[in-house]
Amino acid sequence: MLASLLLILPLTLLLLLLLPGGQSSLPLVINTWPFKNATAAAWSALQSGGSALDAVERGCARCQMEQCDGSVGYGGSPDESGETTLDAMIMNGDTMEVGAVADLRRIKNAIGVARAVMERTDHTLLVGESASVFAENMGFIAEDLTTNKSVNIFSQWLKGNCQPNYRKNVSPDPSESCGPYKPGATVRRNERARRANTRSHDTIGMVALDRDGHMAAGTSTNGLTHKVPGRVGDSPIVGAGAYADSSAGGAAATGDGDLMMRFLPSYLAVELMRAGADPSAACETAISRIKRHYSEFFGAIVCANATGHYGAACNKASGLSQFHYMVSNSESGSPVLKSVDCF
Numbered sequence: 001m002l003a004s005l006l007l008i009l010p011l012t013l014l015l016l017l018l019l020p021g022g023q024s025s026l027p028l029v030i031n032t033w034p035f036k037n038a039t040a041a042a043w044s045a046l047q048s049g050g051s052a053l054d055a056v057e058r059g060c061a062r063c064q065m066e067q068c069d070g071s072v073g074y075g076g077s078p079d080e081s082g083e084t085t086l087d088a089m090i091m092n093g094d095t096m097e098v099g100a101v102a103d104l105r106r107i108k109n110a111i112g113v114a115r116a117v118m119e120r121t122d123h124t125l126l127v128g129e130s131a132s133v134f135a136e137n138m139g140f141i142a143e144d145l146t147t148n149k150s151v152n153i154f155s156q157w158l159k160g161n162c163q164p165n166y167r168k169n170v171s172p173d174p175s176e177s178c179g180p181y182k183p184g185a186t187v188r189r190n191e192r193a194r195r196a197n198t199r200s201h202d203t204i205g206m207v208a209l210d211r212d213g214h215m216a217a218g219t220s221t222n223g224l225t226h227k228v229p230g231r232v233g234d235s236p237i238v239g240a241g242a243y244a245d246s247s248a249g250g251a252a253a254t255g256d257g258d259l260m261m262r263f264l265p266s267y268l269a270v271e272l273m274r275a276g277a278d279p280s281a282a283c284e285t286a287i288s289r290i291k292r293h294y295s296e297f298f299g300a301i302v303c304a305n306a307t308g309h310y311g312a313a314c315n316k317a318s319g320l321s322q323f324h325y326m327v328s329n330s331e332s333g334s335p336v337l338k339s340v341d342c343f
Helices: 004-017 034-049 053-064 108-122 126-138 148-159 191-195 263-273 279-291
Strands: 028-032 086-092 098-104 125-127 204-209 215-221 242-243 248-256 297-306 309-314 322-329 335-340
Touching: 004 108, 028 034, 028 053, 028 248, 034 053, 034 204, 034 322, 053 086, 053 108, 053 204, 053 215, 086 108, 086 242, 098 108, 098 126, 108 126, 108 215, 125 126, 191 215, 204 242, 204 248, 204 297, 215 242, 215 248, 215 309, 248 263, 248 279, 263 297, 263 335, 279 297, 279 309, 309 322, 309 335
Parallel strands: 098 125
Antiparallel strands: 028 204, 028 322, 086 098, 086 215, 204 215, 242 248, 248 297, 297 309, 322 335
């Protein structure tokens, strides 16, 4: 029997190495949206011997620097007070350590601060002004996150009577005027369908595996435009915005974080892959779980398992019938744009 096992084992390993998407596909970088330069930065980190954590940090940092789509980094998505604040998280799939920041002010490198939380504290998440003070103490430079573009977005919003906004059941009527608001009559309305569009907000979510299968995941975003000050979406929440376990897989989500975070889609997708689900199927199930309750929500997810297979899924909504994402692995050798039809 031992002889039989010795004969079978090499063949099994050989097949794993040769199968498309198997170990031969490692290392791997996959991220939401067509943020090619971010993928390239992460891939370069892996190729130069960096860790999966290094890859995720550098990839997200590139998006922050380039202000990807105005939805990542400084100078975008001003809140109701006109301020840009940042959310980010990073997760080590080997140790299950996580660092995250939310409502971060004055510091451009949100993903860097998130990693500092993970490596220089025993905490998982720091928020608001205290997170900014921590960042400054750790040597991050305090800078103004406002730009001419964000100022213009905010001023035009004020001129339009603060439309759209994220208030409900308050007075004065938030559909017609600005605050300050106070509690008002409860009004039933379908506000989510109105907000489902690809430019309202999004995030870079990234998963990276090095050649030995060590995995990391991370996110970075400046959140919803015109959000209520202090709002935190799914991006810095473990299992919602992203999740990684080197023994099973990793996932990262993008979309309507206020809804998606209620279902921990990234965690769910990883657990489904742990149980043997193909990454595409795991992504679809995670989206379906949300769709069951919010049929018109705006959102997508990318998934990769421990052997380098990957997939993605998205909910078909206004402005989102197909989702684009980036992949780089040993088969492509460089970032490649992929797409998936929404359902």
